[in-house]
Amino acid sequence: MSKKLTEKVSWVGKTDWELTRFHGDEYSTHRGSSYNSYLVRDKKTALIDTVWKSFDAEFVQGLKQEIDLKQIDYIICNHSEIDHSGALAELMREIPETPIYCTANGEKILRGHYHKDWNYVTVKTGDSLDLGDSKLIFVEAKMLHWPDSMFTYLTGDEILFSNDAFGQHFASESLYNNTVDQAELLSEALKYYANILTPFSTLVTKKINEVLALNLPVNMICPSHGVIWRDDPLQIVHNYVKWANNYQENQIVLVYDTMWNSTRKMAEAIAAGILQADPSVTVKLMNAAKEDKNDIITEIFRSKAVLIGSSTINNGYLFSIGGLLEMIKGLKFKNKKAAAFGSYGWSGEAVAQLTTALSESGFAIVNEGHRALWIPDEAALSACSEYGQQFIQAL
Template identity: 70%
Template sequence: MGVKISESVTWVGKIDWELKKFHGEDYSTHRGSSYNSYLVRDEKVALIDTVWSPFGEEFVEKLKKEIDLSKIDYIIANHGEIDHSGGLPALMREIPDTPIYCTANAVKSLKGQFHEDWNFVTVKTGDTLKLGKKTLTFVEAPMLHWPDSMFEYLDGEEILFSNDAFGQHYATELLYNDLVDQAELYQEAIKYYANILTPFSKLVTRKIEEVLSFKLPLKMICPSHGVIWRKDPAQIVKKYLEWAGDYQENQVTIVYDTMWDGTKKMAEAIAKGIHQTDGTVTIKLFNAGKSDKNDIVTEIFKAKAVLFGSPTVNKGILA
């Protein structure tokens, strides 16, 4: 069964406790993840996103226990990537004529992946979908982090459905930001930003400033992965603005590779020297051949200085 998170919104997603790699083998998920889907009930009913493909059939069967599928009036696809849209084929076999609201780029993505000419309705920033007493307003968010991405704002409930933005790969049945370990939460949040969104930081700043300019009240942020931000949801928005700027902590990150420990000893000697010079500096030391690359990227993102070391091999370096 789903989890009711507000008067009209129910979480109907999937927690993936076993996930250890994401985006193929590209991103490590030490704490699993979740694929968040939201059912919005009013006079009309909208379903926001589905789940990753392997859980598509399970998702539909569980959704049937939550609602008669024929009563779903609209499907909203925030993003074509299959961790969001993977449940669509199974769902559309049940309710094939239900309109799917998405961006023009998402139509291309979904048609390209599933080879189906579903009932697509394209939307852009400022378009609305009236459900009854409440209305969803669409906001395009290209390159956060795909060209087809978009958000929705639910008035009356003051909820932002933020797609991949403000998310984390973090599996927990506790669901909300105020119920989980804050150190774990923010480690996963900054890792997500550093590894996925950093290349688009200027776009992140621009999009957040655009949304803030609407001066909309905000009670909750519901991302596509990880926990829902219900306690002081603006805290993660402020963090994103920090991370998208010239962000650095009082940290030096040293990354090295080594053949016979010579470069390792040099790296350790440098770390010792930094500590002796300034004991307040956090020092992170990584053997590139043995450490998780996403953890390294995260600690590079935090650092005010980064040092790299490698032995010479065939007139080059270890790679």
């Protein structure tokens, strides 16, 4: 069912309440998501993005109820990832000659995905498309977060269609940012940035400054996932500027895995020591084998320092920690300090290996870490507490 945003613009997307995993199994979506597609009707009509392939037939059928498909003059593909372009093949079977406006990289990727010789029209920053009383202006947004990404701006209604930028995996039937729980919305927007856009923070800052320099008035920001920013729409832009600037809060997160609870006991004692030395800091403990990996990444993003813990197994660290370290390395966090800890029985290599991995991922290493032999007794736990105090004092 379509929803009217303005006299010219309608939302024709799909809300997916059942979605729990995204990007394969790489991203958790605790609150579902949406695939936002927009229909702009002026003297000419443009469709901006489609939906995930899972809903392609449903999407096209819904469009037919909204408009005679032959009246769609242009298709705008801001980003060719399957969750946005997935319904294109189904749609193009109905209107095969309709031009598809995308970046040069967008054409390459669409050809790579669908292997179709559609009517591609490539655009670059500053190009525009006249719809009649209004225009669409295109702004390339390379690597936010794919090489083909772009924004599309609608004059007159002053709407920025931002695709993946400024989005959230957040299902809502009420559509707008001021009609949903604000804490949930900010949480999902931050998680989205932390897990998807963090590696491109330098580009985020550059692109936002470029767009702001255009002095385009913005009444709405319409991303391709989650709610539409209608109330104070630039608030999410200001948050992106903040998050892109080596973001940190007064928080320390201890992430660990444990075999027989020795490393867990160490984590709890270290956390107690940190709080004893500095009661103002927020301390969080997360078991990497039990907690959602994307929630862990979000807490690392928020933290000024991280402690990673693992018992030693087979001369290395535990499986869940290994996977998390791969994610951390790829996300290229900045402005964060770290150290390692863990229990061991005889060889005890894990702490040194964790320290090396954290250093290679760009963290400033606070110290060589802390180990405890076998199950820590009161003396060992007291040493862990002391280590926590020393750690916070060294930041």
